[in-house]
Amino acid sequence: MNAKTRSTQVLLTLAAGTICLVFALSLSAQVQTETSTSSQNPTVTTKTVGGTIVYVNGNDLIIKLDSDGSLKHFSNVSPTATAMVDGKEITIKDAKVGMHLTKTITTTTTPKIVTTTQSVTGTVWQVSPPNSVILTLEDGKNQQFKIPKGQTFNVDGQMTDAWGLKKGMKISATRVVEAPETVVTQQAKISGTMPPPPPPPPSDQPILVAVVVPVPAAPAEPAPAPAALPKTGSSLPLIGLLGFLSLAASLGVRVVRGIS
Numbered sequence: 656m657n658a659k660t661r662s663t664q665v666l667l668t669l670a671a672g673t674i675c676l677v678f679a680l681s682l683s684a685q686v687q688t689e690t691s692t693s694s695q696n697p698t699v700t701t702k703t704v705g706g707t708i709v710y711v712n713g714n715d716l717i718i719k720l721d722s723d724g725s726l727k728h729f730s731n732v733s734p735t736a737t738a739m740v741d742g743k744e745i746t747i748k749d750a751k752v753g754m755h756l757t758k759t760i761t762t763t764t765t766p767k768i769v770t771t772t773q774s775v776t777g778t779v780w781q782v783s784p785p786n787s788v789i790l791t792l793e794d795g796k797n798q799q800f801k802i803p804k805g806q807t808f809n810v811d812g813q814m815t816d817a818w819g820l821k822k823g824m825k826i827s828a829t830r831v832v833e834a835p836e837t838v839v840t841q842q843a844k845i846s847g848t849m850p851p852p853p854p855p856p857p858s859d860q861p862i863l864v865a866v867v868v869p870v871p872a873a874p875a876e877p878a879p880a881p882a883a884l885p886k887t888g889s890s891l892p893l894i895g896l897l898g899f900l901s902l903a904a905s906l907g908v909r910v911v912r913g914i915s
Contacts, residue, residue, distance in 0.1 A: 689772045692836075697765040705757040711750045718756065738845035753850025760843050767836045775800065776827040784817035790826070803830060 706718035706727065716729040732747045738756060740749075777790030780797050789799045807814045808826040820826065 687774050689774075691770045691772075693768045693770070695766040695768070697763050700762045700764075702760045702762070703757060704760070705755065708750055708752055708754045708756065711747075711752060714747055716747065716750060736845075738847055740847040741849055751850060754847055755850075756845055756847040758843060758845050760841060763840045763842075765838045765840075767838055769834045769836050771832045771834070772829065773832075774827065774829045777825070779820050779822050779824045779826060781822065782817065782820045784820065786817075788817065788820060800828075806830065 705721040707721075708716060709719045709726070710717035714730070714732045714734065716732055718727050718729065719725070720727055734746060734748070737744050737746055739745075740754065740756075775790065775792075777792045777798070779788060780791045781789040785802055785804075787799055787801050789797050791797050802817050806828065807816055808820060808828045810819070810824050810826050
């Protein structure tokens with residue numbers, strides 16, 4: 656093989672590669688594609704989380720969860736976030752310590768089937784079973800297609816595989832691909848109640864009145880009894896004193912009689 660022949664083959668190979676590349680790039684423009692989606696029965700789950708506000712400052716919020724008593728910090732709460740509290744819509748600026756909030760999260764899971772139908776009609780220009788076929792389309796351009804495994808072709812109302820294709824046959828082929836898809840959507844709703852007001856005092860609560868109760872004076876202590884004479888004392892001195900007085904009186908009487 657001379658150099659001229661080798662150069663010709665290289666040019667033909669490059670040209671064929673370029674043509675295939677052009678066919679591949681124009682594939683999406685020549686194939687008619689239809690897509691449809693069918694939905695199945697959705698599954699709906701609901702989760703509820705509740706808690707009491709224990710701290711609020713600006714857009715920061717700390718809630719004590721009902722489930723386990725743990726504290727959960729919500730920083731930079733959006734000023735447009737709303738909650739229905741006692742039938743009134745409020746924002747973070749209306750939050751108060753003691754307010755009880757309940758967040759209900761509804762999750763909807765919808766299974767879907769996306770069906771993609773691709774169809775093409777043309778005349779066989781070249782076939783390489785079972786991998787590919789080049790068709791001449793209605794606009795006169797050739798386009799190469801990869802043949803999926805198990806693909807069949809309609810030739811004058813008869814179905815055949817890639818091995819039954821011949822150059823010049825006018826064929827049509829349809830490929831249907833079904834792909835499952837799951838769509839998940841969530842919706843959150845926050846409701847709550849205001850903190851209860853402090854209880855008023857009972858109406859029958861007695862009023863305390865200060866009453867001064869006089870305290871009786873302590874009774875005076877009785878005077879102590881005189882001390883008893885010592886056992887050594889006796890009445891003899893007293894008797895002697897009485898005798899002395901009697902004697903003095905007798906002497907006085909005699910003196911008076913003598914004078915008279």
